[in-house]
Amino acid sequence: MTLPAPRPPIGLRIKQYRQGGNRSVAVLAGLCGISERYWHLIEAGTKVPSANVLCRIAAELDAPVGALLSEEPVEETAAPSGAAPDVARVLTGAVPGPSGAPASAVLLRERVEQAWRIWQASKDRFTKAADILPALIADVEHAVRAHRGEGDATVRREVLRVAADLYGLLRSYCRRTGRLDLALMVADRAMRAAEDADDPVRIAAAAWNFGHVLLSHDEPGAVEEAKGIALLAAEQLRRAPKSSEACAMEGALELVAVVADARLRNWWEARRRLEERAASLARRVGEGNAHWTVFGPTNVSLHAMSIEMLAGEAAEGLRVADQVDISQLPSRERQFTFGLEVARCHDLRREDAAVLVHLLSLEDLAPEDLARSPLARDIVLGLRRRVRPTFRTQVNALAERLQLA
Numbered sequence: 001m002t003l004p005a006p007r008p009p010i011g012l013r014i015k016q017y018r019q020g021g022n023r024s025v026a027v028l029a030g031l032c033g034i035s036e037r038y039w040h041l042i043e044a045g046t047k048v049p050s051a052n053v054l055c056r057i058a059a060e061l062d063a064p065v066g067a068l069l070s071e072e073p074v075e076e077t078a079a080p081s082g083a084a085p086d087v088a089r090v091l092t093g094a095v096p097g098p099s100g101a102p103a104s105a106v107l108l109r110e111r112v113e114q115a116w117r118i119w120q121a122s123k124d125r126f127t128k129a130a131d132i133l134p135a136l137i138a139d140v141e142h143a144v145r146a147h148r149g150e151g152d153a154t155v156r157r158e159v160l161r162v163a164a165d166l167y168g169l170l171r172s173y174c175r176r177t178g179r180l181d182l183a184l185m186v187a188d189r190a191m192r193a194a195e196d197a198d199d200p201v202r203i204a205a206a207a208w209n210f211g212h213v214l215l216s217h218d219e220p221g222a223v224e225e226a227k228g229i230a231l232l233a234a235e236q237l238r239r240a241p242k243s244s245e246a247c248a249m250e251g252a253l254e255l256v257a258v259v260a261d262a263r264l265r266n267w268w269e270a271r272r273r274l275e276e277r278a279a280s281l282a283r284r285v286g287e288g289n290a291h292w293t294v295f296g297p298t299n300v301s302l303h304a305m306s307i308e309m310l311a312g313e314a315a316e317g318l319r320v321a322d323q324v325d326i327s328q329l330p331s332r333e334r335q336f337t338f339g340l341e342v343a344r345c346h347d348l349r350r351e352d353a354a355v356l357v358h359l360l361s362l363e364d365l366a367p368e369d370l371a372r373s374p375l376a377r378d379i380v381l382g383l384r385r386r387v388r389p390t391f392r393t394q395v396n397a398l399a400e401r402l403q404l405a
């Protein structure tokens with residue numbers, strides 16, 4: 001039996017729930033036993049799913065079938081988003097830049113590295129980043145303009161390197177605040193700065209940034225493009241002078257390709273590339289944080305768990321997670337992502353007590369990340385709908401703190 005098309009369309013509601021949970025079409029379609037194309041046709045309103053398919057979709061989205069059929073508004077799951085207005089205005093040239101003599105490359109390097117440390121390690125990194133980034137962007141770009149013409153080539157190159165590193169941070173910040181347009185813009189600026197500096201490792205880091213922006217896009221072909229950019233950059237880097245830093249950057253690029261394979265549901269290829277390429281490079285360089293990529297054996301293990309989570313293999317994902325020690329990771333963001341994926345694995349198994357424990361731990365680890373994560377908010381909403389009375393008070397309190405009540 002085929003269900004009649006209601007108002008608003010089923011497809012629109014399915015899309016709202018999927019985007020609210022930050023789930024990819026590739027993964028969900030596979031779990032529901034339908035093709036990606038068919039899923040896109042459902043969301044576009046071109047196809048109406050059968051009752052059986054709709055039930056499977058509802059189960060994977062953790063949404064009541066009635067909610068997909070209802071004419072009432074979908075429960076709000078949108079997380080706080082948007083880059084700080086001052087950051088966006090400076091990036092888009094909406095405010096005049098500083099005048100006078102530029103800051104030295106040494107001073108700018110210290111400020112950018114401090115900004116990176118805050119971004120990776122601070123509990124309230126979004127708030128602190130919003131405070132320091134506008135002035136830092138303005139000063140770095142002023143220095144780049146000041147050294148664009150004649151002058152000391154060594155100083156000019158170092159300023160460009162500083163700019164490339166800052167734009168790498170901004171790519172992460174803009175992506176995490178939901179401004180993919182700005183993330184793509186600063187990723188392009190990072191690439192141009194790295195190329196003008198003639199720095200092969202930073203060119204590779206800029207490609208890594210591009211790959212992560214594309215992995216966040218929902219447009220058809222974006223994931224394949226991310227993989228292509230990463231692998232081409234890795235190949236070019238292998239022709240550059242050998243160094244531990246270059247080796248680590250090559251490994252980070254391989255991880256972009258691993259994630260792309262997983263998003264495309266090429267599970268065995270993702271696992272093969274992880275072990276044969278990324279893990280091999282990680283064993284060679286050891287733990288590190290080259291160009292703030294946190295590449296090393298631990299990060300490779302985190303990706304191994306991510307593959308199993310995306311594949312719906314929650315039990316295997318948890319088995320892998322049990323073998324990982326994240327206590328020494330320099331990035332709180334990476335620790336948060338790992339914890340959230342562990343929570344998602346428990347969520348897939350409907351182990352509600354474990355889900356709640358991990359969510360509360362994440363709230364302590366990175367409260368701003370939890371509040372901004374669409375996946376975290378979706379997990380909380382699902383937990384609130386089905387949780388047993390034993391945990392209902394705690395779940396409702398968490399939902400209120402995330403402004404979901």
